[in-house]
Amino acid sequence: MAAIDIDGLTKQFGDVVAVNDLDLRVEEGEIFGFLGPNGAGKSTTIDILLDFVRPTAGTVTVLGHDAQREGEAVRRKTGVLPDAYHVYERLTGRQHLEFVLEMKGSSEDVNELLERVRIADAADRKAGGYSKGMRQRLVLAMALAGDPDLLVLDEPSTGLDPNGAREMREIIQEENERGTTVFFSSHVMEQVEAVCDRVAIINRGQLVAVDTIDGLRDATETGEVLYIYVSKLNEATIERVTELDGVGSASIDDGRIRVVVDDASKFAVLQAIDAHVTSIQDFSVVESSLEDLFVRYTEDEQEVRA
Ligand SMILES: Nc1ncnc2c1ncn2[C@@H]1O[C@H](COP(=O)(O)OP(=O)(O)OP(=O)(O)O)[C@@H](O)[C@H]1O
Secondary structure (H helix, E strand, O other): OOEEEEEEEEEEEEEEEEEEEEEEEEEEOOOOEEEOOOOOOOOHHHHHOOOOOOOOOOEEOOEEEEEOOHHHHHHHHHEEEEOOOOOOOOHHHHHHHHHEEEEEEOOOHHHHHOOOOOOOHHOOOEEHHHHHHHHHHHHHHHHHOOOOOEOOOOOOOOOOOOOOHHHHHHHHHHHHHHHHHHHHEEHHHHHHHHHOOOOEEEEEEEEEEEEOOOHHHHHEEEEEEEEEEEOOOOOOHHHHHHOOOEEEEEEEEEEEEEEEOOOOOOHHHHHHHHHHHEEEEEEEEOOOHHHHHHHHHHHHHHHHHH
């Protein structure tokens, strides 16, 4: 059974097509990243999953339940970390969780939940005095209360410093190891890259890519980029490098040659340059980041539409 099965989903707000014939399947046990630029349709899709918004067309099944007809069942099995969640300043962390557990009718141990998100030490302090990271963890604990099968996280690392973001990532991974499927939207590419099994990229309501990060890299030919310092750097050098086997493209970049390696061994390319073009003084290899891939998948469409 898929954790999430989205089939032909369309949502129109007046003239605006927020989601346009979207098909997407998230398997149980995955950590799935849902990416797209502002206004791409991510929040609308998430709202439809949770039956906060009704679709114009199409169906969505979450954990085997029809999201529209059985929204109640979906919400019972799903923990949600919404965007810009507010905590109650005057209640302690512990009180927040006790309240949520009571609402969910769960007999889970509050202390264990506090430990899982690493705020046990601050449990009896008022949340008004919590730092941003602590608030975020408290909200995550509230999403985890009742042991959901699916966690839906909208931008989970908003406002966190690098350490906080790393801890959030570790907590997400731990929850996933406990068997929870994680569906999360983010603009923070590093976060997604570090934690997700697969990602979908949407743009203007449409799916533009869905794959593992390695798969996306392969598909976009932006696999690896070499930066090479050579003894003789000029246009003629670049022309000769471009003609070598396995070179996708070459250009001058900040006093170096930037070479995109196209389906070939980077060592073979380096050797060929050193032997046949100009001697190499130094080099570095950079794997294209998800950020590059994201831009690549979403910029073309925008140009066409502009
Ligand atoms: N209630 C609404 N009424 C009218 N238009 C809406 C409504 N909700 C969303 N939209 C429009 O639908 C499109 C998709 O918005 P959505 O919030 O789903 O994007 P998003 O990918 O979550 O963006 P962001 O990353 O900025 O949160 C946008 O053009 C938005 O203006």
